[in-house]
Amino acid sequence: MKTIKLIILMLVLGIVVAACSNQPAPTPTAVPATQEEKPTTVPEPTEAPAEAPTDAPEPTEAPAAESTEAPAAAPAMMIPEPGPDDAFGKSPWWPWLSAHISNETPPATLTGPITLRGEQADGGANFLLPGPRALDPTIFGTADNPMGTEIPALVLGVPPQMRADDGNGGQMTAGPTPFGDNVVAVPGSISITLVDATATDGIGSQDQVDMVATFMSPNGEDEYRVEVTKAAPFGLFNPTGGGVVTNFIQHGVTGWGTRLMPTLYSYASFWGMGNIYKNDELIAEGRPVHGMQTEFVRKAPYDLAFDNEVNPDGSQFHLMIPPVTPAGEPDPIPTGFMLPNGAEQPFFHVMYPSIEWSSEVNGAATEQVDLPFNELPVSPEMMALAQADDAPYKQSPWWPWLSAHIGNENPPQLLTGPIEVTLSQAEGDAANILLPGPRKLDPTVFGTADNPKGTDLPPIVIGVPEEMRVAGEDGGLMTAGPTPFSDNSVTVEGSFEATLVDATAMDGARTQDTIDFRATFTSPAGDEYEVIVPMAAPHGWFNPTGGGVVTDFIQHGVTKWGTMLMPTEYSYVSFWGMGNILKNGEVIAEGRIVHGMLTEFVRKAPYDLAFDNEINPNATQFHLMIPPVDPFGNPNPVPTGWELPNGVEMPFFHVMYPVVEASSRPLGATEEASAADSPEAPAAQEPVTISETPSNDNSIREIEIVGADLAFNVQNIEIQKGETVRFVAKSNDIFHTFTMKDNPEATDLWFSLNLFPDAEPEVIEVTFNEVGEYYFLCLPHEPLGMNGTITVVDG
Numbered sequence: 001m002k003t004i005k006l007i008i009l010m011l012v013l014g015i016v017v018a019a020c021s022n023q024p025a026p027t028p029t030a031v032p033a034t035q036e037e038k039p040t041t042v043p044e045p046t047e048a049p050a051e052a053p054t055d056a057p058e059p060t061e062a063p064a065a066e067s068t069e070a071p072a073a074a075p076a077m078m079i080p081e082p083g084p085d086d087a088f089g090k091s092p093w094w095p096w097l098s099a100h101i102s103n104e105t106p107p108a109t110l111t112g113p114i115t116l117r118g119e120q121a122d123g124g125a126n127f128l129l130p131g132p133r134a135l136d137p138t139i140f141g142t143a144d145n146p147m148g149t150e151i152p153a154l155v156l157g158v159p160p161q162m163r164a165d166d167g168n169g170g171q172m173t174a175g176p177t178p179f180g181d182n183v184v185a186v187p188g189s190i191s192i193t194l195v196d197a198t199a200t201d202g203i204g205s206q207d208q209v210d211m212v213a214t215f216m217s218p219n220g221e222d223e224y225r226v227e228v229t230k231a232a233p234f235g236l237f238n239p240t241g242g243g244v245v246t247n248f249i250q251h252g253v254t255g256w257g258t259r260l261m262p263t264l265y266s267y268a269s270f271w272g273m274g275n276i277y278k279n280d281e282l283i284a285e286g287r288p289v290h291g292m293q294t295e296f297v298r299k300a301p302y303d304l305a306f307d308n309e310v311n312p313d314g315s316q317f318h319l320m321i322p323p324v325t326p327a328g329e330p331d332p333i334p335t336g337f338m339l340p341n342g343a344e345q346p347f348f349h350v351m352y353p354s355i356e357w358s359s360e361v362n363g364a365a366t367e368q369v370d371l372p373f374n375e376l377p378v379s380p381e382m383m384a385l386a387q388a389d390d391a392p393y394k395q396s397p398w399w400p401w402l403s404a405h406i407g408n409e410n411p412p413q414l415l416t417g418p419i420e421v422t423l424s425q426a427e428g429d430a431a432n433i434l435l436p437g438p439r440k441l442d443p444t445v446f447g448t449a450d451n452p453k454g455t456d457l458p459p460i461v462i463g464v465p466e467e468m469r470v471a472g473e474d475g476g477l478m479t480a481g482p483t484p485f486s487d488n489s490v491t492v493e494g495s496f497e498a499t500l501v502d503a504t505a506m507d508g509a510r511t512q513d514t515i516d517f518r519a520t521f522t523s524p525a526g527d528e529y530e531v532i533v534p535m536a537a538p539h540g541w542f543n544p545t546g547g548g549v550v551t552d553f554i555q556h557g558v559t560k561w562g563t564m565l566m567p568t569e570y571s572y573v574s575f576w577g578m579g580n581i582l583k584n585g586e587v588i589a590e591g592r593i594v595h596g597m598l599t600e601f602v603r604k605a606p607y608d609l610a611f612d613n614e615i616n617p618n619a620t621q622f623h624l625m626i627p628p629v630d631p632f633g634n635p636n637p638v639p640t641g642w643e644l645p646n647g648v649e650m651p652f653f654h655v656m657y658p659v660v661e662a663s664s665r666p667l668g669a670t671e672e673a674s675a676a677d678s679p680e681a682p683a684a685q686e687p688v689t690i691s692e693t694p695s696n697d698n699s700i701r702e703i704e705i706v707g708a709d710l711a712f713n714v715q716n717i718e719i720q721k722g723e724t725v726r727f728v729a730k731s732n733d734i735f736h737t738f739t740m741k742d743n744p745e746a747t748d749l750w751f752s753l754n755l756f757p758d759a760e761p762e763v764i765e766v767t768f769n770e771v772g773e774y775y776f777l778c779l780p781h782e783p784l785g786m787n788g789t790i791t792v793v794d795g
Helices: 094-098 378-385 398-401 671-678
Strands: 112-121 127-129 163-165 171-173 183-186 190-197 208-216 223-231 244-250 264-278 281-298 311-321 348-352 356-361 364-366 421-427 430-434 470-471 477-479 490-503 515-524 528-536 551-555 569-583 586-601 616-626 653-656 661-666 689-690 699-707 716-720 724-733 736-741 749-755 762-768 772-777 787-793
Touching: 112 183, 127 190, 127 208, 190 244, 190 348, 208 264, 223 281, 223 356, 244 551, 264 311, 398 586, 421 551, 421 569, 430 724, 490 551, 490 569, 490 653, 515 569, 515 653, 515 671, 569 616, 724 736, 724 749, 749 762
Parallel strands: 699 724, 716 787
Antiparallel strands: 112 190, 112 356, 127 183, 127 348, 163 171, 190 208, 208 223, 223 264, 244 264, 264 281, 281 311, 311 348, 356 364, 421 490, 421 661, 430 490, 430 653, 470 477, 490 515, 515 528, 528 569, 551 569, 569 586, 586 616, 616 653, 689 762, 724 762, 736 749, 736 772, 772 787
């Protein structure tokens, strides 16, 4: 029997920043501050067994809410110690993992311990039998142009000799896999409790897994039971060190997990060690077990989907027990279930379609509260980007999967409910501005001169082509030119405040994530810069997965989520937004891409950018990045007005804040949030009645709203109680919004109209039902004073 080796790498894009200037002389430095940390995740192993046909059942449903009892304990299990010379150390993840693995008390998650409980008492299960996997051309290419064939050790491409013609012009695996279309419906139940407590867990993981799952054999003769009572904090099949991970994208084009599964959104995943029983007799002990609650990845009759066929409106739980040891050596499970060809089934892959889930954050029970849907405005550039057939991000390998999600009017919420993160650094504290300079190339990420890695990657992903590499003084490699990821920095004063809401999973063209961010920093010449970000950027080539705010995530470096020039790093919270830049109080740039992230500390003395094995997980820093590109990915230097010593204008901003205060809370846990988010209030109690389709009534009062020069043509409007007003809104210069809400502090919007220059006016009719003072604003430009009030008086 041929064994298919497993999978660990990643391949995707994030914020790619090109170097645009020559380097000045370096300047020092600042000192890190300590902070907490959080989880993330990776893959599970796979193998190819013998074939067997079967029928296939119907699809599934999604996560809900309910609790369950903790299952019975299983016998103790041993996990082998990792080292640089065993299977763990051969992974490209080893250098980064080695910087974290000795943590006896790993830092907690930013959102605090999250407990998830799920139960399916009946409803059946779907038992996967061995079979070939149809190969998605987005991930594996075509017969003439195969992708994924020359990938680093342990990463599962499918070499040409292991591919076959599927008879329809496509390709499939030449042999059976645990990811085929052969499925049989069987009785099954599951009870599960997961605690996502710590980030990069190392040997001292505080994550917890308690699971008891049962399912019958396809012939109905035997009952199997799987018990998992221990999280696996690290290993070949889970190299990033997180036993439990919530709200994550993996498999497919990401390279997190086997590529034979499509790219998918996972509400919750775990990697644990478990025991297997057959008719109450122990048949296997200490086996790697992987489970994940994902969006629905099958189609009728029950075939495994390609990326553009994934169904974000349904979900299912996958239980996978691969035919390998914890060290990755082939080791079929002694299932005792004989396939029609006489071979023994060597793995388990079972799907549960109707688990009900609930969650607790910091001990407070939360409900899945529906946020009011607000269509945040998208800049003209972003709108054009989304509509153009040749848009750069449509050329990326992510596009087919993103296309299955991008039309979601109401994207699925996080399993743990909306989470709000507050970050700040006080005025007067230090900040470090990165200056252009070369980046030393980590051999783990980029390889060596004799064996380079990261050179032939999909469009927009920064590898470093061989012609752009030069030898450094220490015998290593470095970039041939300057980058925004250098060792050159200058210490200045800086402060920032951020309130970030990670509300929804797959946001598509619309997002319920919110960003309220303001930062200041001075230049060495004494100029003061301010960056204001009022809106999330829900998608684009710089953020292809569609999430404006992401909590608890590993990116950059070997992951290839974002530029490889940054080391592999744990991010407590990241955001991608659209913002404005001011210099000494004057706007110098509007609608710029802005990326921010709170990460573990990625610098070393004096302030050099670390390699993966030099990361400091016991400290944190906040990175503010404004790259020299437009939303299309075209070069577009930031007009900083700051001249470098060589006479070139500084073309980007990369500022680091080392003294960060951070806190978080689950939004769904407060009465105030529940009441504000409730869509059930009767119309008579609302202050206004809105009609988005204007009437033909010529007697209705009409008010023209014009945006120009960062102001509205009117700032104060008086209206009679009960009066209906037709607002006709337009822009005379750049993109604006006409947005209304109760007051400046309110989070719920009544409506928000997008005003594009040279476009037809937007029209809406509003009946004002209650006396009071109300507020209107332009979302991108409110921080610059673009707002006004409406006073409703009683006739």
